[in-house]
Amino acid sequence: MDKKYKMNNSFFRQFNNKESFYSLLEDIESCKVGFYSVGLYPASLAYNCAMHSESNNILLAPRPGRDLLGAFSKDVLSNMEHKIIEKVEGMGNYFFEGKSKINTLEDLLLKCNIVILASNSNHIQNDIRYAIELRKSLNRENVVLACLVGSFCFDDGDKKPYILCNQYPDLAFFTGFHRHGALRNPKDSFTANFCHPDSLTALIGARILNQLSPNIQVSPGVHNIECQYIKSIKNISSIFAGFVTNFHSEKPGMLPTINTVLLTQCLDQAATVSLKVRKENKFQNVNFSLKELGYGEDIIISKENLGNKYVESADYTFSQLNAVKADVLGSMSLPIEGNPTRNFQAGQVLSDMLLRLKRCPNDVGEFINWCEKFSLGQGGLEGLKSLIYWPKIYREFNIKNNNCSMINLIYLCFNAEAEEKKDIYEVLINSDAITNFCQESVKPNLCLELNYKLQGMDIFDNKKLFYEKLISNNNKMNFEKKLYEKLSSKKNPNYIKAINIINKYFTN
Numbered sequence: 001m002d003k004k005y006k007m008n009n010s011f012f013r014q015f016n017n018k019e020s021f022y023s024l025l026e027d028i029e030s031c032k033v034g035f036y037s038v039g040l041y042p043a044s045l046a047y048n049c050a051m052h053s054e055s056n057n058i059l060l061a062p063r064p065g066r067d068l069l070g071a072f073s074k075d076v077l078s079n080m081e082h083k084i085i086e087k088v089e090g091m092g093n094y095f096f097e098g099k100s101k102i103n104t105l106e107d108l109l110l111k112c113n114i115v116i117l118a119s120n121s122n123h124i125q126n127d128i129r130y131a132i133e134l135r136k137s138l139n140r141e142n143v144v145l146a147c148l149v150g151s152f153c154f155d156d157g158d159k160k161p162y163i164l165c166n167q168y169p170d171l172a173f174f175t176g177f178h179r180h181g182a183l184r185n186p187k188d189s190f191t192a193n194f195c196h197p198d199s200l201t202a203l204i205g206a207r208i209l210n211q212l213s214p215n216i217q218v219s220p221g222v223h224n225i226e227c228q229y230i231k232s233i234k235n236i237s238s239i240f241a242g243f244v245t246n247f248h249s250e251k252p253g254m255l256p257t258i259n260t261v262l263l264t265q266c267l268d269q270a271a272t273v274s275l276k277v278r279k280e281n282k283f284q285n286v287n288f289s290l291k292e293l294g295y296g297e298d299i300i301i302s303k304e305n306l307g308n309k310y311v312e313s314a315d316y317t318f319s320q321l322n323a324v325k326a327d328v329l330g331s332m333s334l335p336i337e338g339n340p341t342r343n344f345q346a347g348q349v350l351s352d353m354l355l356r357l358k359r360c361p362n363d364v365g366e367f368i369n370w371c372e373k374f375s376l377g378q379g380g381l382e383g384l385k386s387l388i389y390w391p392k393i394y395r396e397f398n399i400k401n402n403n404c405s406m407i408n409l410i411y412l413c414f415n416a417e418a419e420e421k422k423d424i425y426e427v428l429i430n431s432d433a434i435t436n437f438c439q440e441s442v443k444p445n446l447c448l449e450l451n452y453k454l455q456g457m458d459i460f461d462n463k464k465l466f467y468e469k470l471i472s473n474n475n476k477m478n479f480e481k482k483l484y485e486k487l488s489s490k491k492n493p494n495y496i497k498a499i500n501i502i503n504k505y506f507t508n
Contacts, residue, residue, distance in 0.1 A: 003155070003282075007132055008141050009170040009200045011113065019102035022111075023314035024204070031208045032401035033488060034108030036057045037119035040071045040150070042227065043088070044183035047080070049213040050087035051186050058212055059112060060092040061103035065117070068092040068102070080184065103365045109135050113130075114144045114205055116174055119383055120152045123309075124164060128171065144173035144196070144205055152389045158397070161389035163232070169281040172196040173224040175231055176216075176323040178332045189217065191323040195221040197281065199288040220293050223318035224244035225277050226270045233269055233407070234328040235383030235493050236390070240410050241332035242340065242347020243428070247354065251431045259332050261406055261438045264327050270303065271314035276397060278315060295320045342376060349374050350413075354429060360413045360421040364388065367414060387411055390508070396501040405441030408502045419444045426494040434435040437495040441502070453496055454503070 035042035049058050069077065077085070093100050094107070106437065108115045108204050109131070117127045124147060131145055136354060152161040165171050176192030183190070194209050196202040199222055206220035219228065244258050275467050291299045300316040308485045317374075318324070331341045339345065345349055349371050353361055361367045364387075368378050378384060401408065401422075413424050427433045443450045452459045459466050491502070 002050065003167055003268060005168050007145075007168065007170055009145055009172065009196075010198055011142055011144060011204055011451050012200075013142055026206060029055075029211060030057070030206070032057050032059055032111055033209060033212060034061060034103075034112035034115040035118045036061045036063075036105045036108055036115060037063045037117065037123065038068055038071065038092070038132070038392060039065070039118060039120070042116070042118040043069060043071055044181070045216075046091055047090045048183045048215060050084045050091070051081075051184075051204070051382070052213045052215050053211075053212070056091070057208075059103055059108055059148050060088070060089055061105055061108050062092065063123070064104075067085055104132060106134060106138065108140055109140045109143050113454050114142060114146060114208055116146045116148060118148055120379070120382060121149055121153055121235050122379060124149045125153055126256070127167060128164070128180065144201060144278070145173055146174050146194070146196075146205075147175045147228075148231075149228070149382070150235050151385040152232050152393060154228065154389065158184055161392050163225055163277075165228045166277055168267040169225070171175055171224065172201070172227050174209070174219075175227050178491075182335065185337075190216050191228065191326060192216060192500075193220045193221045193225050193321045193323045194218050195224040195321070196243075197222050197224060197283050198466050199283070199290075199293050203288065203293060219323065221295075221318070221321045221323070221324075222290065223249060223274070224283065224320065226274045226318040227321065227324050230266050230324055231387045232272045232382070234331055235341075236387050236407050237266060237328065237383075238331040238341055238343035238411065239350065239383045239387070240406055242344035243276040243350045243354075243410075244434070245344075246345075246348040246351035247429065248431055248434075252281075254431050254435050257435055257438050258406075259329070260444060262332055263328050265403055266405055267316065267319050268314065269397075269399050270318060271316045272399055272403065273397050274315040274318055275312060277290075290317065322354065342380050345374070346371055346376055346381050346384060349376065352424065360416075360425045360428075364414045376378050387414075394506060396404050400444070401502060401506055402444045403503060404506075405437070405499070408497060408506050409437070409441075412501060412505060415502060416505070421493050423497040428499045431494045433493070436493070438500060440495060450499075453492075456499055 005007060013026055034059070042060065046058055046060055058069060081167070095101070116132065117124060118333060119127050128147065135141055135143055135145070147164060149164060153164050154161050158231065165211065171197055173195045174192065176190060182188050184432065186275050192209070194202060194206040196205060202220035202222055206218045210218040241262060245255060245327065248254060295317070297317070301312050302312040302314045302316060304313040316451055317466070331344060353367065353370055371378070371381065387410070391408060407425070409424065413421065418425060427437050440450055443453065449459060
């Protein structure tokens with residue numbers, strides 16, 4: 001996405017204004033955070049704050065025409081403490097001339113130091129534009145804007161998906177694993193990251209958010225774009241995890257392998273994205289090093305050998321933000337109590353489909369219809385939205401197949417040709433096939449053994465070929481290789497066939 005919208009998004013209009021700096025720090029305990037668009041997550045976060053804190057530092061503003069607690073079902077509301085509900089409702093309104101008024105986005109901008117736009121991808125593009133304009137008209141440009149949307153957005157003009165924080169590089173991002181049901185558990189605790197490319201804004205913002213509830217610990221970070229990418233991708237991974245956990249529930253030994261691959265591929269992709277986006281969006285305010293901010297290392301770069309020269313291939317510095325990784329792992333896990341995330345539940349629906357239909361879905365539309373039968377509307381499935389945009393994201397950031405094989409597989413489960421889906425189906429339903437797929441598909445194209453397996457050969461069964469490969473890459477070997485391929489390619493196991501199918505559709 002080439003468009004970039006620069007905006008002033010910090011607590012200070014002038015960094016060297018000592019009076020405003022001192023004033024903010026002196027009043028930091030009374031700083032307020034506003035959440036605009038109150039879905040399940042911000043409402044549950046507010047409930048947690050109401051349970052554990054006596055301060056009134058959080059304000060809520062529902063979308064026009066929406067009820068403040070409308071995201072909760074009647075059953076959930078009936079199990080909440082009435083006293084806590086009253087406190088939450090108090091966060092969403094105020095009295096003016098003897099009448100109760102519902103907070104609006106304008107009220108949040110006037111009263112808060114941080115305003116988090118909590119809308120999903122259906123509304124966030126309009127919300128961020130409106131908030132920037134409104135903030136300017138109110139002369140409140142020292143209010144820091146943040147978001148928490150967990151899917152890619154789409155530009156109707158150039159027909160491209162994009163990362164919101166990449167289009168608005170100074171937009172803060174708030175993230176962590178806060179399953180809305182668990183947030184209402186008075187004994188549970190959580191971690192989060194508040195990320196902003198300006199280290200001072202990140203540090204102060206995290207401190208303000210950290211005091212909302214003693215049970216939610218917030219740490220600063222600067223990797224807003226990377227963290228939003230991870231959240232968008234992990235919502236797809238959560239669908240895969242929900243499928244595997246449900247379909248293979250009697251085979252728990254395979255789950256650590258699959259979840260590990262899902263996590264590492266999320267990080268590998270984000271590292272590729274990071275190297276690209278940070279060439280354009282360099283970090284601001286280098287007065288604080290990342291170690292001073294709390295990172296273990298200032299930089300973690302991977303390199304690859306190209307033509308006997310090592311070149312940078314990915315930037316893993318962001319991977320030190322533990323709450324971000326906890327969000328990935330948590331969203332891929334079946335909780336001990338309460339419901340898993342909605343994307344995980346969508347994966348459970350996919351499992352039911354394959355169990356009953358004995359095939360992959362005909363298309364995404366058929367899957368959506370099944371989800372709706374289980375009260376999972378498409379509007380709340382951010383992972384499914386990200387999956388729809390996946391091929392364009394894959395090309396935009398030049399993601400390598402060995403770093404996204406699991407997402408490629410689940411994408412083709414919906415979108416491959418009917419004959420190809422038969423092989424994908426066999427991989428998904430057989431534990432040995434899916435673990436073999438996990439082990440082989442993460443290897444790069446240069447991997448010697450995998451390279452020959454994809455052509456129908458086991459290099460250990462051909463001593464001459466192995467030796468010639470070791471000594472030289474001559475024409476005779478290439479000829480024998482092609483001949484062997486023709487004779488043996490039909491013997492490929494399903495997981496190798498699935499990798500070949502992926503390589504047909506995804507060619508980076």
